[in-house]
Amino acid sequence: MRKVIEGLKEAAGIFKGERPVFINRAFRKLFALKEGSDFSLSELFFPLPNDPGLFEAQRLKPLEPVINLSGLLLPFGKDQNLVILWEKEEGAWLREERLAAMGKLAGEIAHEINNPLGGILLYSNLLKEDLPPESPLHTHVEKIIKLATRCRIIAKALLNFGRPEDVHKEPLNLNSLLKEMYELVSDYRILRRVKPYWQLQPDLPPVEAVRPQLEQVVLNLIINAGEAMEGQGEIHFKTGQTETEVFFEIRDTGPGIPEDLLPLIFEPFFTTKKSGKGTGLGLSICHGIVRQHGGRIEVRNVKPQGAAFRVFLPLKTYED
Ligand SMILES: Nc1ncnc2c1ncn2[C@@H]1O[C@H](COP(=O)(O)OP(=O)(O)OP(=O)(O)O)[C@@H](O)[C@H]1O
Numbered sequence: 001m002r003k004v005i006e007g008l009k010e011a012a013g014i015f016k017g018e019r020p021v022f023i024n025r026a027f028r029k030l031f032a033l034k035e036g037s038d039f040s041l042s043e044l045f046f047p048l049p050n051d052p053g054l055f056e057a058q059r060l061k062p063l064e065p066v067i068n069l070s071g072l073l074l075p076f077g078k079d080q081n082l083v084i085l086w087e088k089e090e091g092a093w094l095r096e097e098r099l100a101a102m103g104k105l106a107g108e109i110a111h112e113i114n115n116p117l118g119g120i121l122l123y124s125n126l127l128k129e130d131l132p133p134e135s136p137l138h139t140h141v142e143k144i145i146k147l148a149t150r151c152r153i154i155a156k157a158l159l160n161f162g163r164p165e166d167v168h169k170e171p172l173n174l175n176s177l178l179k180e181m182y183e184l185v186s187d188y189r190i191l192r193r194v195k196p197y198w199q200l201q202p203d204l205p206p207v208e209a210v211r212p213q214l215e216q217v218v219l220n221l222i223i224n225a226g227e228a229m230e231g232q233g234e235i236h237f238k239t240g241q242t243e244t245e246v247f248f249e250i251r252d253t254g255p256g257i258p259e260d261l262l263p264l265i266f267e268p269f270f271t272t273k274k275s276g277k278g279t280g281l282g283l284s285i286c287h288g289i290v291r292q293h294g295g296r297i298e299v300r301n302v303k304p305q306g307a308a309f310r311v312f313l314p315l316k317t318y319e320d
């Protein structure tokens, strides 16, 4: 029976009261528990079911993100219960809506803070110049400048959630776009020992796009790939088309993305980099831009290792 429970895709376990007798891998994953760790069910989700049968609850651990759960409680032998839990489907469209709303909000906040930040930087630089060279206050002022500069970088990145109406669209060839963007950054330290492979469809139809925006999508994806591989590995570029779409794919041979993080990577500020390193905005900006172009972006882990990001854009039709 344990074997069956272990094999379940859903989080499942046998409990005596609130204490675990046995839990499967999916259960540990859902609540970020280490193997063999002790806990009681009320630390993990709320409310606990009173009676056998289906129930709904909210995940308490880990704290973020809050996840709505569906569950099933079944009596299992003497004094024991079998508990099975799964994520209550949020629905892909809802997630899209949420991402779009967050992106918009982020862009608006950036507008608001960009100017005052410029002022902070200006005045702290003036202050620095006016300080006597031996002043112990130099370290404080430099900290202000450093931190304000970091905020500025974030604000600048957020401004990329710009409005599409006031920008110019032009026909773009994705094959040359990929080549140009790779050329541009292939000398970066993070890509110097990365080998590129090309599988580009000849005569690929052009897409209608805002060039600087699409350039940014490609650059973000290339740099993420380089970072994921810590500067060593292969990067595979591919283009192609379906009946209604043109696509490009950027695939790396890095560690890939843990399955439980896949739903999070497009959210603004989600990053696994050490604090102070990444803004976590790269992919949410890509997502926003692709969406504004009427396209979509897909990610998957590939065998034997690596992640592949595929961006689909609408094929320009003759009626357009
Ligand atoms: N090619 C990849 N392979 C593995 N993980 C990736 C890859 N691309 C993105 N990720 C994961 O997605 C997270 C979010 O990426 P995103 O580009 O939005 O932010 P970031 O790269 O962390 O920060 P920034 O783009 O500001 O440098 C990364 O921190 C990383 O965990």
Ligand SMILES: [Mg+2]
Pocket: 220, 223, 224, 278, 281, 282, 283
């Ligand atoms: Mg990034």
